[in-house]
Amino acid sequence: MADDASPPPEDRSWADVRLPDNWSRSRRQTEGIGWYRIPLDLATGAPARLGILVPRLSMNGEIFVNGQRVLSGGRLTDPVTRNWNTPFFVEVPTALLRPGANVLDIRLFAYRNSNGGLGWVYWGEAGSLQARGASLYALHVKGAVLSFAVAVVAAFIGIATWVRMNREPIYGLFGLAMIAWAVRYTNYFVQDAPFNATAYAVLVHSAQGWFFIFFTPFLLRLSKLRWPTLEWTLLGMAIVGTGCIYAAFQGWMALGLVIGLWMCVWVPGSAVLLAISARNAYRSRTTSAVLAGIVAWVYVPLTVRDLLITSDLISFDSSYISHYVGVPLALLIAWMVIDRLVESAQAAAKSELARAHAASEERQRITQDMHDGLGLQLNAALRVVERGHSDRNTVTDLLRSCLDELRLIVDSSAAHAGEFLPLLASLRIHQQSRLERIGIHIRWQMEAFPADLVLPPGMKTQVLRIVQEAINNTIKHAGATLIEFRTISSPRPARIVFEVRDNGTGFRVDAGHAGHGLSGMHRRALAAGVELAIDSGAGGTTIRIDLPDLRAQPLQHDGSPAAR
Template identity: 30%
Template sequence: MLGCLFAGAVGAQTNATITLASAQAVRSDWSANAPPVDGWETVTIPDIWTTHWPTFDGVVWYRLEWDQADGSQPVGLALQYLNMAGEVSVNGTLLHRDLNLVDPLTRAWNTPRFWVLAPPVLRSGKNELLVRVSGLAAYQPGLGPITVGPVASVQAMHEWEVFLRHDSKVFGIAIAATLGSFFLVLWLMRRREVAFGWYGVSMLVWFVYTYNQIATSTWPFTRTEPYQTASTCLVLLFSVLNVIFVIRFCDRRFPRFERALWLLIAASMIGLLLTPHESMALHRGLLTLLACLVIILAAAVLIVFAWRGKQVDQRILSLTSFIYIPAAVHDMLAFTGVLRSNFYFSDISTTITTVAVACVLGWRYSRSLQRIENFNNELRGEVNAARDELAINLRQQHDTEMAHARIGERLSLVRDIHDGLGGTLMGSIAAIENAPQNASAPYLLGLLKELRDDLRLIIDSSAHQAESDSNLGEQLIPIRHRMSRLLDALDIACVWDIDGIDTLKLPPTRALDVLRFLQEALTNVMKHSGATIVNVKVRRDNAALQLEVADNGRGLGVEAGHGAGMKSMQSRALRLGGQLRVDSSPGKTVVAIVRLQV
């Protein structure tokens, strides 16, 4: 056996590295300081000793030999791992010893080691490597591949091993922790995104679980077994969370299946906790297998759902399953010892998946932003359209109102002209037609002046109509001033008694009738009375307006009281809804409208 080893080793020695594939192994108890003399057996490296000592917990010594042609030059020695803790010596010189060689064992199972060997430790010819390994049967105890050769080559191999077994794991753990927290917070802020909530939780569980890859002690546990049990529970938990995430991500719910899965996993965990030490290896193996199967199931389900549905993001994510499934299968085979490796790919595939989920999230986010922007644009367009429409409507409405107002103004002007000018014209035409002999020049002149005065009133009052807040007091000013001036020029003093009309607003036509009444009464005084003083009273008392024109002239004759002038005054009073009162005697004539309701 040894001969074979040497033959193989020597053959590859000259300028390449040697992989020490064969060793002598012997068991001892936990406290032994040196290997026992008897009981050595030949094993193949890498070795898991449960393949030949199925239930052995304790220390196994491995003795490996190689032939170094030139012992004067330094060589490199690399050890990929030993499981669980141990010490390494060459030619009787101790190179390394882990902190704890009895339980709680130092977790050196994933720590590659490298030494430079030089004289006096290194000898020309036969060199002996002795590795003492403390391990537990349940957790694949044994020794990993060992390489000897030129320093540079061995060191390069070692560094690559460190990158794979340590650096890449740290990287994956950091990503799992970061994105896990991120997705969890995202879900907390936006509870509708249930899938991301599940993903966040599962990533945090995965983060704790994969910490095992770089842990070097059993912290926070004081013994190896509970640490391993917790680790197995975590991977089980992760597998379920992962399934739920996939189901939610595909917008589905299977309450009965999910409940059954949760029950199965919970029962498995309880079972694992109750497992006696002897059957731990078996149970742990079965449950880890179960977790792997659930993970593979989830990946397969994702593919099915994604390609049955139409959603792009689901399809993108499902592509990661094609990495996920092979990695899980590999790890399952490695774990069960079918593959002689203790290197696991699942954390790398998980990192890739995590990045893919992040991409999907980003894609969803940008898509919803796009939808919001489109919605905003649509909304803006609609608002603009509505505003334009409203503006057009308002303009049309305004134009219509303006047109109506103009028509209204014109109508009221026409009515005013008709009532005053028209009435006077019709009456005069009728009078002249009936008795043409009466149409003397002074009569016609008086007629024309009457028409002129009425036109003046219409102009004044329509000028006032433009001022919306005009009241009777303001409307009275032009006629008051005009008539006062005229009477004054004729030496008739005009005394005005105005009260309470500054806040009185009358409809334009009504106001015009009031002014017409006053103008006609004052014109009569001017023409016929021969008075020297005329008193004009315009008083408002609550709802009643009183108009009164009193002069000190010669008074109205009997026929004047029934003449055309009085008749027109009478009709004006009636139109205003009041009552004409004429009280006349020489020296005192009162023409008044009483109880004019306003």
């Protein structure tokens, strides 16, 4: 260990070491300049062109032959040039070489506890070593640049979609995961840290864990699952893990221990990634989902391998290659996100078309109701008045019927989302004062009736007319003092039974009294697609309507009903 700018003399404190020499294992607390000296014997078998190749040297270094510098990687003082992932190759000028014994010196700067050190050193024929060095550079650096570029594009897609889709979390999580991915792989090719070297090292090394922190809940939401406990647990562990990485670069903790702690974050994240990707592939059977599942199962073990290299459990010289599998993984997941966007757009278009169609049908229904209901009743009232065969009470009854019909049309058109209970309540309010004036009380036992029951426009109007007809029949024919609205249990699933009962004199149902409007009730029930039963006797009359249990459901962004 010496800060000398040129190779130290032989009488300094040299010590024998074995290559590869990882400082995080052999001298964890050491930071600064170290020298390696390797004898080169060119007495026999010396190549015509001598090349020297160092596949891994961290953080940066220089190569000297016989005391003369032949290659420099850049600054060896803060901020040190980050060449830890760049292979060093140099062809040694023939004039520097001597027959027989020569000396190769390597000057190296390493940060404390950051996998600094020197890997294998190769010397031989320059052409073959140069080709090998170029291959290693493409593998180490160019692949990382490609992975970074793909991650940046995917991050842009995620964040832009998040902004345009009303801040829907799934897209934001994908964008953040891709940002963490991009930050992670800048470490593989960025030579000059954009800020303090320690802070940058903490950022790029913790980004691997933060990728899983964001990617895990993204995959869960993509599969329409929510595991909030796991998500909050991973977030807390990631914060602690980032602190541990900082402690490692200060030399306070062994790097292997920190990686072990990070595994506590990474293992559950990768387990979810594998499980959810397999589930998506099995359930969707789409090409993109199946390929993403296959790539995920390749990516995870390769990432384990990279962590083992960092932990010095696999050779210091080994190449990091997991980012190559990450490229197709990011592209496939981005494609799945785009598929989801397209599906959402198509669902929104279909929903808009359905709403327009429903509005058109509603306008037609209102027009038809005005013509068939209110129009006919007004026409009947007009004829009675024109013929002069009416008294005040008859005209009043006719006009009241017209007013009731108009209220029914207005209320059924204005009902929120087709919910039926507010319509019944409105009918009760309109009729209660009228009924009480003639001595008929209302009993309301609708607690068991689902407040969010919805009925199609045509069905709800016909059902309301049945109820209205039942009330009118009670007023005109029953001599009742009580009308009761209530809900009873249905023996069949997904059905609601609604009853209108009175305590009047009753009648014979099989007698077919036209004045009771029974045939009209049955026609309306048939038109509405509901089941109608009428029971009558000495104790009164019961109108029983069997309705489908259609509940109001919130819609997702793709227009489909949300899970209840």
